Amino acid sequence: MIRAGIVGASGYAGGELLRLLLGHPDVEVVQAASQSSMGKFLHQVHPQLRGRTSLRFISPDALQPCDVLFLALPHGEAQTHIEQYTALAGTIIDLSADFRLRDPAAHAATYGDHAAPDWLPRFAYGLPEINRPALRETRYASGVGCNAAATILALGAVFNAGWLDAGQPIIADIKVGSSEAGRQPNESSHHPARAGVVRPFQLTGHRHEAEVRQAFAGKLAGVRLSVTSVEMVRGVSAAVHVTLPPGLAERDLWNAYRAAWNGEPFVRIVHEKTGIHRHPEPRLLAGTNYADVGWEYDPDTGRAVLLCALDNLGKGAAGTAVQCMNLICGFDETSGLSFGGFYP
């Protein structure tokens, strides 16, 4: 049983993290800090925790030493106080973008200068499916960008198969829900304005492109992300448009996907010939740590659309953070992540 704390605990990712950790058999949540919600009961901010805990939010200044500290702060804050947090806990899992890019130059180009660049190489990129060995040997894991994670997992099998020409344009057209924009109300998130939209949001120059490039060791320079907001609260659905080399058959794609993902506890291959659920769908994954992957391939043109769906707060944030903790702490990798979703 380890003792865990969370700072930045009043946001949506913080709430999801608390929900997962409170149900984790190997973890005791001992403290949850939030500047804005200090003094409130957790369930007053996170109604899903009603009856699950009697903890109250504390001030970040009141944090006590613990075994694992999760940082669910707005981007930019973790890097500023990283020394302070590492002094409190031997294991740090950060959910922000602050420690995702290992190259300070890449970080600077994407997010601006880093406040603690020396710390960048000490963090392992927190997507177990592509970085499990490093995560087993570190005490510091970064978060993942939810759109980046969906794109990386959509591309992974085909990249591993060596079928992607480094120069080709790779278009990731990504549909996202409203929780991705966080908990702060604004004009864009106002229900009468947000309901029912298909709203092109960020179509070029997306920050997560750097994270995807890093994941593929710079070999997919042509990856571009375009994000559109749709009517959904939780969920990311990435459709990655690529051209494959001539001569491939469906069977080859099946082989590539099995080679990449068999054995992965949280990646499911969803590729049925018929039925309404033949492709990955984010709605089925709300609250889970699954990333469902699939594809549609047209052998006549060589064109393929590679698919990944996940929950931006689950696999795209808190779920993966817990999975990283499990690896770092030597727990069963799936511990605390057993919820498989419901339907309809």
Added chain:
Amino acid sequence: MIRAGIVGASGYAGGELLRLLLGHPDVEVVQAASQSSMGKFLHQVHPQLRGRTSLRFISPDALQPCDVLFLALPHGEAQTHIEQYTALAGTIIDLSADFRLRDPAAHAATYGDHAAPDWLPRFAYGLPEINRPALRETRYASGVGCNAAATILALGAVFNAGWLDAGQPIIADIKVGSSEAGRQPNESSHHPARAGVVRPFQLTGHRHEAEVRQAFAGKLAGVRLSVTSVEMVRGVSAAVHVTLPPGLAERDLWNAYRAAWNGEPFVRIVHEKTGIHRHPEPRLLAGTNYADVGWEYDPDTGRAVLLCALDNLGKGAAGTAVQCMNLICGFDETSGLSFGGFYP
């Protein structure tokens, strides 16, 4: 052709009003004032007006005299400046609650002391279906509360028939969309929090009860409104639960409804024996000035549920305001209000 102006023009009701007036054959919109949006093109705030007008918002201080001035201000502001507005225009249509209750004591009990109580009796209550003669003879019309209007129109036929015992509890259970809460983003309207809810909102002591009581000349003291927010942007659906006297048959209700509403251009009786649209539904009325009314009656118990659906921004606000203007100015009552809704 009359010249119209709007103050408070950047809210949702203001936008709907502009949409209707810009399509009105007898009206020229000459000015739209908004403190917060001053200088912007109308379509930058109201995207539905793109390509419809090249007007910009002006400061309320820059308002010029015109024929009709619509006040779409937050509650409390119209009463404070009423002398100033009546000096600018001979005809005033107010959309707020400021001039709905003719009795200063009722206003004070409901909304607090009125800043210009002498003006209360000069305004006619702006629901043509129950106050057409007065609206034909006034220059000043009040707005209607959207929940009150739905309740009044749900009850009207049965009240006119004399079937309601003054003392009986009359329960109006009202479901509303998110636009009813206005344009200002807040925690409650934040899409991730508001999407998909069935959220009891105001279940007792609703301010619109005073307006309903006034509409029925104090003879329905037992009317209570309970409001629940549901997943919808525009729309109000009232189900009013009453007990009718013994011995009535379906045919009697038909007669009462026909007597009450035949000839009304914007009240439709929706009461089919079968079919999925056999009762009034707000979704069908978005953008229209219709109030659809209907009922379900159980002769064995005497229990009836009286129904009314309308668009809170249409018949519940801007539509009725235009209808009042038509009456006051002697235009065809339906002028500018011909849009009948679409489906699906």
Added chain:
Amino acid sequence: MIRAGIVGASGYAGGELLRLLLGHPDVEVVQAASQSSMGKFLHQVHPQLRGRTSLRFISPDALQPCDVLFLALPHGEAQTHIEQYTALAGTIIDLSADFRLRDPAAHAATYGDHAAPDWLPRFAYGLPEINRPALRETRYASGVGCNAAATILALGAVFNAGWLDAGQPIIADIKVGSSEAGRQPNESSHHPARAGVVRPFQLTGHRHEAEVRQAFAGKLAGVRLSVTSVEMVRGVSAAVHVTLPPGLAERDLWNAYRAAWNGEPFVRIVHEKTGIHRHPEPRLLAGTNYADVGWEYDPDTGRAVLLCALDNLGKGAAGTAVQCMNLICGFDETSGLSFGGFYP
């Protein structure tokens, strides 16, 4: 470890039941029968089960003896074959309406003549909150009507307190999601027709009224249910409008609610002074076995609105069925029902 089977396993309640039982620590699911889906893998019909089981649907004729058999059949079928099912398993949990009403006359008046009236008294009504002792001593539990369950739990505390006059009209205005109508597509459930509606559905003469009257031993003859469909997939929200005796204070209601529900593992009192989640909300309960109860009370008028929210497939069907099985089999009552919901 007991061996469980399900017949009628391809409907929505069947899917929810399978999801719960596959995660139940004391149960092995050994067979799932469905006439229409025979031969398919469970996850082809219930996508939420992907990766959770490799079972296929069998024919109902191929059912083998097991410890517990759940019947999730269309209303009317369980009663016709009850001898056959009781021969297969010592414990039967039926989810339909077939064994809810113990009085054959009440059943006949509500649903038509019963095919096996002798079996009615052998079944215990399956709502543990009002019938736990009987459920501990039976082998046969009935299902609950989701709308009835919400109404019963909304009223329970106030009924227990003795505050409800037997003759008073009690109006339950109930809002429901689309999954309540089952899995069979039809004109009413067609997405373009169903999306965004507030559709009065059954306003008088609801069949569940008999179930509510039975729950209160005939002492609340005036209970009436009115059901409206709203935009939601899972969920029931009941607002029950009552008048309380003079002289009660908020504190008295708190006491009544605590007396009724403290100690109940799946009933939560949600009654906050402020905040957007101060009342029960069905969205928070999707996938859970919780029934959240609350109220709003106006001491000036004596009027109270009693609230209950639950998931029609969870607490309103499969969740309660599992809870009954736990009681009958002597497991921890909460076993397999630990999922607490997520947000947003």
Added chain:
Amino acid sequence: MIRAGIVGASGYAGGELLRLLLGHPDVEVVQAASQSSMGKFLHQVHPQLRGRTSLRFISPDALQPCDVLFLALPHGEAQTHIEQYTALAGTIIDLSADFRLRDPAAHAATYGDHAAPDWLPRFAYGLPEINRPALRETRYASGVGCNAAATILALGAVFNAGWLDAGQPIIADIKVGSSEAGRQPNESSHHPARAGVVRPFQLTGHRHEAEVRQAFAGKLAGVRLSVTSVEMVRGVSAAVHVTLPPGLAERDLWNAYRAAWNGEPFVRIVHEKTGIHRHPEPRLLAGTNYADVGWEYDPDTGRAVLLCALDNLGKGAAGTAVQCMNLICGFDETSGLSFGGFYP
């Protein structure tokens, strides 16, 4: 005043057509035929027509001669009976795919052998923005595919500017609402299954590709359409991913768009620097005949995302059909199409 008839009038496009024609100042709707709805009042099938007409559906066999006959039949039926329909009316507007492709070989490759290939060249492709001269000189106009129309209008300005290399892959990632799949309920359209999805639907080999290729005279062979269903009833949103030649600036795109679309009554350029409505959005266009176009361009990479939003039942079907009729009959092109949409 011309006399119009519709056959296949009970589908969603038929209902939209009726709504538009009943409000058209130059048209009298004299007959609406539907095999399945024969004898019913129009408003029993199309609730948006309540109070707008007292017509009933007739049998297709009972059709009488009229001036313009609209064919809103399932794909394949118009071609089979075209001689019969042209005998009834001098002007035919078909909404199906039957007469969109002028080349019989292209039709056969896409939809199978044509039953009346001689008629193909007599029909003008019914998208006025790219085919106005031909529409002014024909009596026979085809429908448009809604996804094709959105792709064509997204690409038009940049194609006209000569910036698209014929061989480059052009990826149209298209998000659509549920009404696109028509009025027939099925498993896929069932509300509990369809609500809230982001469901990849047809990602390769889309039939509308032939229509887009024809629109660009075969010069854009690399166009591929991928369609995803999202939570929306009406609407299409196309994001077309292209690479532009080096050296272009924002200003050049503005010039290209203005050159292409200025003067078009129903194409609006939506391309703002800021604001939540800076790109085209289908929700704003429900019920209208607008196609809003825009783009996002990254000069550093040459990558551009070209956007078009429209209402699949409006500009993508019935609206364009009425626009074609206006051109053929010599009416004002915008007649009957003045509804501009509402918000929120």
